[in-house]
Amino acid sequence: MAGNTEPLSPRAKLAVTAGKAAAAVSRAAGRGSGSVIGGKVALRLDPDLLARLARHLDVVLVSATNGKTTTTRLIAEALRANGGVVSNALGANMPAGITSALAGGSDAKYGVIEVDEKYLAGVAGDVGPKAIALLNLSRDQLDRAAETRMLAEKWREGLSGSKAVIIANADDPLVVWAASSSPNVVWVAAGQEWKDDAWSCPSCGGVLQRPGDDWFCGDCGFRRPTPTWALNGDHVLDPHGAAWPIHLQLPGRANKANATTSAAVAAAFGVPPLTALQRMYAVTAVAGRYDVVSYQGRDIRLLLAKNPAGWLETFSLIDPPPTPVILAVNARGADGTDTSWLWDVDYARLAGHPICVIGDRRLDLAVRLEVANVDFQVYDSAQEAVRNCPPGRIEAIANYTAFQDLRRVVGN
Missing domain, CATH: 3.40.1190.10 (Mur-like, catalytic domain)
Structure with a gap:
């Protein structure tokens, strides 16, 4: 129960200290927050x-x-x-x-x-x-x-x-x-x-x-x-x-x-x-999701969608046409390497939006949009995609690692 502040054993304290040290080293090396490697080290020292x-x-x-x-x-x-x-x-x-x-x-x-x-x-x-x-x-x-x-x-x-x-x-x-x-x-x-x-x-x-x-x-x-x-x-x-x-x-x-x-x-x-x-009401964004970032004279809203259900909900959020939409899809370990789910998403809902396609699996997404009869352009980078959108609002929808890539580019 809360309030039982029984002190940690020496082994547990050592595990916590070692985990925090590993996390600090990871952060200093620019490899993210270090929380995962820190936790792995701590659990190795004390599995309980x-x-x-x-x-x-x-x-x-x-x-x-x-x-x-x-x-x-x-x-x-x-x-x-x-x-x-x-x-x-x-x-x-x-x-x-x-x-x-x-x-x-x-x-x-x-x-x-x-x-x-x-x-x-x-x-x-x-x-x-x-x-x-x-x-x-x-x-x-x-x-x-x-x-x-x-x-x-x-x-x-x-x-x-x-x-x-x-x-x-x-x-x-x-x-x-x-x-x-x-x-x-x-x-x-x-x-x-x-x-x-x-x-x-x-x-x-x-x-x-x-x-x-x-x-x-x-x-x-x-x-x-x-x-x-x-x-x-x-x-x-x-x-x-x-x-x-x-x-x-x-x-x-x-x-x-x-x-x-x-x-x-x-x-x-x-x-x-x-x-x-x-x-x-105090929550305005969650780990960058829903943030609006100014970049290259545009206001880019960052939206995360990782699977068909998530994309369906996200399509209901975006501003109406002709607001440009950037779609970014990767298939790295954290995303899942199987992109067959793209065929379960109703991309016809994006009709009327200028669409820019980026990400590691941009060609997979391009084929899916082609079949859906949705107009799009493929770009090699987020910078190039943004440059080809008019000044003003852009909706950017990305799956997990593509979202992190995008945040790094636009400075969020």
Whole structure:
């Protein structure tokens, strides 16, 4: 429980010190924040360090295919109303990065931790979370994460009998199936724009029926649970039926859904919805996402989209034509090396926008746009693409490593 500040063992202290030193060396060498290498070194010296560091914290874990970094940030802001928070705010979401984050939070009350979907069950076993937020599951990095139902099954097995409060999206059948093995679930109607990974019943394999916002399996009876929290337009509806206005500086319906889940999580820790939602207004960008950067006389808005569901949500955010759009796609290790997902994205939604294509896999994307009958130009660099756009606003949409490349170029 929070407040148990039992000191770390000499071995654990050595591991923390060595990890911080490794991280500092990595930063000095210009290799990023150093959180991953620092965590790896620390865990090598003390394999139980993650559990030791979490012992005095009330921990929230956040996992999903999309939205987990933003939701983690929103929850952290809300819980700061009640006490100090330590969080892996930059998104290093595997055990090494999580260990590095927690090593810096000895005085915190709460740990708000984003967790990669594959590692959720293992991390939950280590840290004994008080709450777990499950937002969505959809296809992503097929070469690494495999099929979505397999991930849902890992969640279901790993969370079975968990003592944590599970705050789960009632509109995603895969999430509902995964969470249903837990005895204490708070259901949130957060919506599901992308449905192409949830047409078959995860319980029996039958075809799901989707009348309106509802869903159910006609074969086995598996169905959408009744939510107690809901996103309703620009408001969060709480379990008592009260409507609380959402005021965010982050754009789009998806972020309102993230705020709704975050309010439900905060309430599990005693933070009222009004307080939680007011505090979320302070978040203007998340690890560079949604930032608007001035570069070469243009105002470039940086948007991250890593998979078909993410691209679908992002297309709904961008300014209307004729605003130019830069699309950047890589396929490095952190992105997943399989680019077949490009064929699942409805790029016809970009019709009317001047489109510039960049990134390591720009030719893969060019073929996809050609088939979609969308006009585009391919450029060898971000600098060249920006130069060929008129002064004013540019929307830049990139997947993970392409997004980091773009941030380095434009100085964000």
